[in-house]
Structure formats: structure tokens, C-alpha cells
Amino acid sequence: MPGPRGPVWWHGRFRGCGYRITLGREAILHVLTRAEAHLSAEDIYLKVHPSCPSVGLTTIYRTLELLVDMGLVHKFDFGDGRARYELAEGPKKEGHHHHLVCTSCKRVINYTDFIDEELEFLKRAEEGLAKKYQFDITNHMIQFYGMCDNCRKKKA
Amino acid sequence: MPGPRGPVWWHGRFRGCGYRITLGREAILHVLTRAEAHLSAEDIYLKVHPSCPSVGLTTIYRTLELLVDMGLVHKFDFGDGRARYELAEGPKKEGHHHHLVCTSCKRVINYTDFIDEELEFLKRAEEGLAKKYQFDITNHMIQFYGMCDNCRKKKA
DNA sequence: CTGGTTAATGAAAATCATTTCCATTTATTG
DNA sequence: CAATAAATGGAAATGATTTTCATTAACCAG
Numbered sequence A, B: 001m002p003g004p005r006g007p008v009w010w011h012g013r014f015r016g017c018g019y020r021i022t023l024g025r026e027a028i029l030h031v032l033t034r035a036e037a038h039l040s041a042e043d044i045y046l047k048v049h050p051s052c053p054s055v056g057l058t059t060i061y062r063t064l065e066l067l068v069d070m071g072l073v074h075k076f077d078f079g080d081g082r083a084r085y086e087l088a089e090g091p092k093k094e095g096h097h098h099h100l101v102c103t104s105c106k107r108v109i110n111y112t113d114f115i116d117e118e119l120e121f122l123k124r125a126e127e128g129l130a131k132k133y134q135f136d137i138t139n140h141m142i143q144f145y146g147m148c149d150n151c152r153k154k155k156a
Numbered sequence C: 001c002t003g004g005t006t007a008a009t010g011a012a013a014a015t016c017a018t019t020t021c022c023a024t025t026t027a028t029t030g
Numbered sequence D: 001c002a003a004t005a006a007a008t009g010g011a012a013a014t015g016a017t018t019t020t021c022a023t024t025a026a027c028c029a030g
Helices: A010-017 A023-034 A041-048 A055-072 A116-134 A150-154 B009-016 B023-034 B041-048 B057-070 B115-133 B149-155
Strands: A072-077 A083-088 A098-102 A110-112 A136-147 B073-075 B083-087 B097-103 B108-111 B138-147
Touching: A023 A041, A023 A055, A023 A083, A041 A055, A041 A083, A055 A072, A055 A083, A072 A136, A110 A150, A110 B115, A116 A136, A116 B108, A116 B115, A116 B138, A136 B023, A136 B115, B009 B083, B023 B041, B023 B057, B041 B083, B041 B138, B057 B073
Parallel strands: A098 A136, B097 B138
Antiparallel strands: A072 A083, A098 A110, A136 B138, B073 B083, B097 B108
16 A cells, blocks of 8 residues: 555665664554654554554654654654654645644644745745855744633633 | 843833742843853753852742743753753844754754844734634744754764 | 741752663564 | 674663752731
């Protein structure tokens, strides 16, 4: 069952880096691929466990670090004390989104609005910053913080 | 010696919330006010200690949480495992900046370029998001990640 | 100014996500 | 199939942050 990016799209990337393809890594990538959004390491562990009880939390952390370094996964901090992970999307717009974080209940909403103008702004900013600061920019993060509807009503 | 926002500008905010004005809080705000940028809790502790050895790390954490909740301070995560804090700037452009983070050495550069176009983009995005998701947006965060000049050279 | 009330505090202990250690397993290659 | 080194799991370590609780000190009223 080939995924949206072709059959086992990441095997090539792994082989190219000399990384081995293991059961645990397969399972973790599998979970990330179908994840709705931003899972914590433990979330992933729990989702992997039923089918692969032999995969430990340590491996989850190690694999996530690897994936983040490879750029296949993005790591986020929404302020609740644990990191969250999401599969990086392709370079085009499909799936590209950012986060709206409620500072009160920590709920996170993915939004995909304003992506066009955002992309334009980001493109120019990245080019300018890369040149000015001699930075090789590979990623960006945009988040908005505030209070969600629910929490606002509760306070009132 | 009145600061740039008037004499002890935050006393009013504190009193208004029923918070007490203590030596420790004075010292912490003092350090934050003159900080070049993004100090960790421990950084602040070390800077406060010489003049106020009685202020413990616990108070630093508690005060920072308070200040973040009040919106006087922003909390950042640059991926090195400890939170960083900066005094929030005024609503206008003075001091407004964002961060360029080297994913290799964790060095952080403040940049103030592109603020005008960014502000315009943010304004529109915030308005739209607030309406669409019923969020009361109070803050945003933009960061770019990449590899700094130094680290790139080392790898080569 | 002074005492009473209660927020604020420090020190030590607890938490908890993440990392490290190390002996064992296993993917890969010849 | 055997050799090799990467990958792994489980336990222990780490380290930032939080909690607990007895003590201190801001602030208000008188």
C-alpha cells in the first residue's frame, strides 16, 4: 500500500545516510504518517506499542532525534513541558500549516490560512537573513498565542 | 533613575493585580531590563545573586511565570533544553525582533530586519485567525532555524 | 508607626521528560 | 551463514522545573 509519497519513500533517505531500516523505525514512521497532528514521544510510544511491544521509549526518542536531524520531522514546543513531533510536509503547500496555541488550556489548532502571503513574506525574509547573517536557513516556525473561545468563556 | 518607560513602570501593573512589590521581584525586573537578550532562569539567578544573595532559584522561576502570565515577559524555547526569557517590548517597533537559531551550536541571533512587512503580515493574519477561530490572540512567535557560518565551516 | 493578615519566599524534596550506559540483539554485507 | 557495527531495551542518571511546608515580610487598617 504505497503512501502519498510513493512506496516506503523514506527507505532511500535512510539508506543514503547509512542508517538501517528497522522494525521500530518502520513503526514510528508509520504512526507519524497517519497522525492527525503533533504527537509527543509518549503518544507515539503508546501508538507503536500494541503492534510492536518490543519498541521502548528510548528508541522512540532516539529515532525522533534522527528524523528531526534529517529534516523529516519537525519538533515543536507548545509550552506544556513536552516536545511534539510532526512529519515535515513537502516543500509545496500541501499540508503546510502553523499553530494557534491557547496559553490557558494548551490546546493547539492547526491553521492553513494566509499561507500564500506568508510564504511570500518568508521567502523574502529567509533570503535576506541568509545573506546578512551568513545563515543557511532550513526551517522556520510561526506560532500565535492567545486564549481560545472555551477558556475565554470560562474566565468570564 | 527612571527607565525608558517611566519611573518603575511596572509597579502600577503589579499593584493593580494585587501583587506585592518585593526585593526579589525588583532585582529580577532590573536584570531583565538591562539584559542584552534571552536569559535562562539560571542566568538570571546568577545575575541577581551578587546583590541579592537571599533570592533563590525557586523565586526566579515563580516570578518569571508571573511575569509571563502578565505578558511583561516572553518565554522562548531555542531547543537547548532550558527556557529563555526576555522583557516584552512595547507595542511599537522599538526593540521588536525575532530569532535566528543555529540548530547545531544553539547560538541565537536577534534580528530586526523585515519588521515592517512582517508587522503587516502579522496584523492581517492575527485579525483573520482571531475571527475564524474565535481566538483572542495576544502574542506571536517567529523563528528561523538553520546553520550558522561557524558551524557550516566546521562541517566542511 | 505597629500589629495582623496573607502573599511571597527559601531550602529541600519531588517530578518528569529526556539522555546516558551497557550488555544484547539484529540489519546489512561479503 | 558469519562477521561487524549499528540499533536497541531497560535501568539508572540527568537536569530543568515544580511542589511542599515552615518561615518571612509586604501591605493594610487602626
